[in-house]
Amino acid sequence: MKRQDLYLLSFLVVVIVIFLWGYQLLNHGAGDEVVVYVGEEEQARFSLEEETKFVIEGKEGGKNDLEIHDGQADITEASCPDQICVHQKPVSEIGETIVCMPNQVIVTVESASQNRRE
């Protein structure tokens, strides 16, 4: 390892810390809305407070089961080959996102009250 390597590493660490810090500043607190996108199109929007079950129709016939319970949104079952979306943690904080790449499904948490203020 050379000195330049350490510069590079420090730079990357600083960038990462700034980003995470920015997330903390921007996304403080729990969100209250779950937005479902398929590709760029918004497909559905739910309140985090209501218990909901919903089948998301993704691209190419893919399906993802969305469940909202205890103020959290979770994908419990999916037709995709990798099942990565199913393994992701439930989301509840603003900006937190679950992605299913094969079905091009994005589930993200927003704040309805914040949107109204803007």
Place this chain on the structure above:
Amino acid sequence: MSKRVAAYGMLVALAFLLSYVETLIPFSFVVPGIKLGLANLVTVIALYCLEEKSALAVSMVRIFLVGFTFTNLSIMVYSLAGGLLSYICMVIARRVSRLSVVGVSVIGGVTHNLGQILLAVVIVKNSALLYYFPFLLGAGTVAGLMIGLLAGFVTVRVKPYLSLYERQER
């Protein structure tokens, strides 16, 4: 010629093994669909022990072989995007910067993940995916660091043999 083929074969086999090991690591629990890129180790070794062309060849063969064995075309394009971008950035970094193999490998790790997330944003057309950017940056840095340190050790020991093959060719 046959010795050279053997060297390539060995590297591709190692890359194949690493890619398989990677499928066993539940890393994607943290970041969806993005691989650590352990097989980049082989690209880095090839870059430092062989020629730039050879590194590209080894990494492309690896991506297609692994892609068709463990995944499918729609997932393979991500490996391809990550692999190509990281290869290009590592070649440039090695030529123009004063980074050691460790720094070059970190560049490779970071751009490998960057290439994948950028392609994902283009394909899905949704910038919400950029939420993962800092996590990918972190993962790429750690993976690149580990790979770079390992490649440093390996290169010192392997280079005399591999570069011997290259020289016999000419």
